[in-house]
Amino acid sequence: MSEGTRGVPDMAGAAAGAAETVSSWARAGRHAGIAGAAIGVVAAGAATGVALERLTVGRGMRRKARMALDSAGPYGSLRGTPGTAYADDGTALYYEIDEADDRPDGETPGARRKRLLGALGRRSAAPTVVFCHGYCLTQDAWHFQRAALRGRVRSVHWDQRSHGRSARGHAQIEGTDPVTIDMLGRDLRAVLDAAVPEGPIVLVGHSMGGMTVMALADQFPEFVAERVVGVGLIGTSAGRLSEVAFGLPSLGVKAFHRFAPGVLKALGAQSELVEKGRRATADLFAGLVKRYSFGAPKDVDPGVARFAERLIESTPIDVVAEFFPAFAVHDKTVALAAYDGVPALVLAGDRDLITPPEHSRTIGELLPAAELICVPDGGHLVMLEHPELVNDHLTTLVERAAMEARSWRPARA
Numbered sequence: 001m002s003e004g005t006r007g008v009p010d011m012a013g014a015a016a017g018a019a020e021t022v023s024s025w026a027r028a029g030r031h032a033g034i035a036g037a038a039i040g041v042v043a044a045g046a047a048t049g050v051a052l053e054r055l056t057v058g059r060g061m062r063r064k065a066r067m068a069l070d071s072a073g074p075y076g077s078l079r080g081t082p083g084t085a086y087a088d089d090g091t092a093l094y095y096e097i098d099e100a101d102d103r104p105d106g107e108t109p110g111a112r113r114k115r116l117l118g119a120l121g122r123r124s125a126a127p128t129v130v131f132c133h134g135y136c137l138t139q140d141a142w143h144f145q146r147a148a149l150r151g152r153v154r155s156v157h158w159d160q161r162s163h164g165r166s167a168r169g170h171a172q173i174e175g176t177d178p179v180t181i182d183m184l185g186r187d188l189r190a191v192l193d194a195a196v197p198e199g200p201i202v203l204v205g206h207s208m209g210g211m212t213v214m215a216l217a218d219q220f221p222e223f224v225a226e227r228v229v230g231v232g233l234i235g236t237s238a239g240r241l242s243e244v245a246f247g248l249p250s251l252g253v254k255a256f257h258r259f260a261p262g263v264l265k266a267l268g269a270q271s272e273l274v275e276k277g278r279r280a281t282a283d284l285f286a287g288l289v290k291r292y293s294f295g296a297p298k299d300v301d302p303g304v305a306r307f308a309e310r311l312i313e314s315t316p317i318d319v320v321a322e323f324f325p326a327f328a329v330h331d332k333t334v335a336l337a338a339y340d341g342v343p344a345l346v347l348a349g350d351r352d353l354i355t356p357p358e359h360s361r362t363i364g365e366l367l368p369a370a371e372l373i374c375v376p377d378g379g380h381l382v383m384l385e386h387p388e389l390v391n392d393h394l395t396t397l398v399e400r401a402a403m404e405a406r407s408w409r410p411a412r413a
Contacts, residue, residue: 075307076140078147080157085194087161087170087187089177094165095158095195096139100126101151127200127229127405129155129398132188134207134235135323136315138164141206143307144387145394153398156195160208161187162319172322179323181330184208185215189223192216200405202230202398206383207355208323210236211330218335225338230401232345232394235352235380237359238366239331246292247353264321289313295351295379304384336366343400344370345393349378349385371396 080096087093129149131142139157149155159166161184171177192201205213210233217224248256289309290297297305344367348360357374364372373393375382383390 075143075303076138076311078140078143078150080155083195085158085187085190087183087190089169089171091161091170091187092167093158093161093187093191094167095156095191097195098146098150098155098157100154126153127202127398127401128196129153129202129204130188130192130196131155131157132203132205132209132212133160133163134205134209135327136163136312136320137206138311138314140164141308141311141381142204142383145204145383145391148387148391148395149398156191158188158191158195160184160212162322163315168319169322179326181208181211181215181326181332182219184212185217185219188212188216189220192223192227196227199227200229200401201227202232202401203228204232204234204394204397205236206234207236207380208327210234211238211327211332214238214332214335217338218332221335221338228339228342229404230343230397231339232347232397233360233363234345234347234390235349235355235360235382236363237330237355238333238336238363240359241330241355242328244354244356264317264324292353293379293381294385295349295375295382296377296385297379299377300385308381308384333362333366336363340367340369343397343404345373345397346370347373347375347382347390347393349375349380349382351378352380352382354380 078098080098083095083097085093085095131139131145133139133141139159142157146155146157161167161169161179162172169179169183171183172179177183203213203216205211213231213233214236246256286305286309289312290300290305293308293312294300294305346360346364346367348355348357350357360372360374364370371393375386375389378386
């Protein structure tokens with residue numbers, strides 16, 4: 001009987017394989033006590049769905065489908081002028097710049113594009129839009145937003161330390177400093193100094209990127225007051241992440257938050273073995289990505305789902321382990337006040353399991369003038385799942401910020 005037509009026996013084998021994978025993750029965390037079981041609770045949530053998928057789709061067919069999507073998908077293909085900034089510990093931070101282009105492109109501009117270009121007015125006052133990506137992603141996570149604004153405004157896309165094309169964090173390699181959200185805020189300042197040395201700025205951050213934007217305000221409030229004319233906070237949180245349930249039962253939540261840092265540290269110490277195991281269990285990994293990235297996984301374009309999977313799987317497990325502890329102590333509620341006087345967008349998916357929508361509502365309460373949007377059937381990667389809606393609200397933010405920028409003047413020495 002062929003692999004794709006084994007029916008119920010194949011499903012049973014798939015479930016057994018998924019269980020074996022979860023068990024292996026638990027064994028890898030043996031030095032952290034029962035930490036492996038906490039990670040296993042999360043992984044098991046996707047195992048049943050993977051087994052059901054295998055009931056009708058064979059492994060060979062799934063592998064071929066992934067290869068086809070990787071080769072045909074345009075996602076993440078946009079590139080700009082490269083540059084490098086250097087963090088205060090010497091880490092090389094990679095960024096790209098897309099310049100604004102007023103030359104006719106042969107298209108008839110829509111009403112929104114006309115308003116955007118009209119709002120920009122004088123080029124000297126036009127803001128630069130700076131995109132900050134989230135945990136285990138890269139700058140390419142903003143593919144649809146980059147495409148929508150490309151050529152219309154000047155934009156900067158950068159990779160957080162140890163992600164994408166940026167270098168591994170020097171302080172982490174040397175073991176001198178752990179990753180902190182404040183460190184990421186200083187990294188952002190280094191990128192802004194290199195890529196946007198003058199002029200007004202609109203900051204847009206997703207998840208950890210939004211936290212990075214908050215950390216910038218916490219450490220450099222004068223800079224924010226002088227330069228930032230708009231802010232977009234997408235699927236992020238100002239704190240209390242240690243209380244997030246991740247869609248787990250209460251017992252599983254407690255176990256996860258108590259033991260996850262330890263098991264990730266143990267897994268990070270065996271990174272080569274774990275990476276081999278992750279490649280060998282690609283289907284289970286894909287199930288986890290879908291569950292925790294999208295609000296309505298069945299409705300997501302397969303190419304987009306595979307793109308998200310590739311972004312996340314590109315992050316080494318030791319990097320995952322290095323960054324994870326920083327979220328439990330993240331608290332930037334006070335720092336948000338720095339953005340209260342500029343146009344703001346706060347947007348989240350109503351099914352986000354990583355940074356639940358109530359976290360965005362809290363941010364909205366702290367920024368009462370912000371446009372607060374809760375996207376129906378939206379998950380954590382809402383900008384990939386509902387790109388047109390996110391683009392629409394983001395363009396409105398840039399319009400509002402451009403009007404703000406018309407009155408912007410550089411500070412005098």
